[in-house]
Amino acid sequence: xxxxxxxxxxxxxxxxxxxxxxxxxxxxxxxxxxxxxxxxxxxxxxxxxxxxxxxxxxxxxxxxxxxxxxxxxxxxxxxxxxxxxxxxxxxxxxxxxxxxxxxxxxxxxxxxxxxxxxxxxxxxxxxxxxxxxxxx
Numbered sequence: 001x002x003x004x005x006x007x008x009x010x011x012x013x014x015x016x017x018x019x020x021x022x023x024x025x026x027x028x029x030x031x032x033x034x035x036x037x038x039x040x041x042x043x044x045x046x047x048x049x050x051x052x053x054x055x056x057x058x059x060x061x062x063x064x065x066x067x068x069x070x071x072x073x074x075x076x077x078x079x080x081x082x083x084x085x086x087x088x089x090x091x092x093x094x095x096x097x098x099x100x101x102x103x104x105x106x107x108x109x110x111x112x113x114x115x116x117x118x119x120x121x122x123x124x125x126x127x128x129x130x131x132x133x134x135x136x
Contacts, residue, residue, distance in 0.1 A: 024064070025071030032074055041074045044083040047100045048073075048090060057100065 032038040045059035052063035058070055069090070076086050090098050096105075104112070 025068045027071040027074035028067030029070075032078055037077050040083050041070075041077045044073055044077075044086060045070055048087070049098050049100055051094060051098065
C-alpha cells in the first residue's frame with residue numbers, strides 16, 4: 001500500500017514541477033514612457049492574435065506567451081521599428097493566422113470571390129423566377 005501511495009505521489013508531481021519559473025518579460029505589463037510610442041504599440045497589439053488563447057488579442061490576454069509578444073513589440077517600437085515591419089516579422093515567425101488583419105494573397109482570392117459569385121448566382125435565380133411568374 002505504501003508503494004502504491006508513493007507511485008501515485010510521483011505521478012502527480014511532474015505537472016507541479018512543469019510550471020515556468022522564468023520572470024515575466026520586461027515590457028509585458030509595463031508601458032513605454034513615451035505616450036506616442038505606447039499608442040503605436042497598443043494599436044499593433046490589438047491586431048495580433050494570442051497564440052495561447054486564440055480568441056483574444058495579445059493586448060487583452062494574460063497568457064505568458066502574449067506577455068512575451070507584448071514585450072517584444074514594445075522593445076522593437078522603442079528601437080525605432082515601424083509597426084508594419086513588426087507585424088510582418090510576427091507573421092513570418094508565427095504564420096498568417098497570428099494577424100487579425102486579413103491579407104489579399106492570391107491563394108485567398110477564391111475565399112474573397114466566393115461570396116460575390118454566390119450573390120450573383122442568387123440574383124440570376126431570382127431574376128429567372130420573377131420572369132417565370134410574369135409570364136403566367
